Amino acid sequence: MIIRFVKLEILPQHIQDFQNLTSAERKDIIAFPGCSHLEILQDVSNPSVFFTVSHWRSEDDLNTYRNSDFFQGNWKKVKQWFSAKPEAWSLCN
Numbered sequence: 001m002i003i004r005f006v007k008l009e010i011l012p013q014h015i016q017d018f019q020n021l022t023s024a025e026r027k028d029i030i031a032f033p034g035c036s037h038l039e040i041l042q043d044v045s046n047p048s049v050f051f052t053v054s055h056w057r058s059e060d061d062l063n064t065y066r067n068s069d070f071f072q073g074n075w076k077k078v079k080q081w082f083s084a085k086p087e088a089w090s091l092c093n
Contacts, residue, residue, distance in 0.1 A: 003092070
């Protein structure tokens, strides 16, 4: 299993946009083959910082999602809200 952590820093004026989008698309992401879990967490002391935590059956499943039209459309929308370059880690247990 792959556990994917992504740190996103969102411009303050787009925090609510980001929360609305991720809330609306959560079920769609979990429905992707190989995805069994997704959390979107907000930093307690800096509300502009978010982490996504997703669980994937394999790196191939994660990459299939990342190369999908769904992800590409979502990323195109969200990246304009970034205040810093995203950071990502893929870990196994």
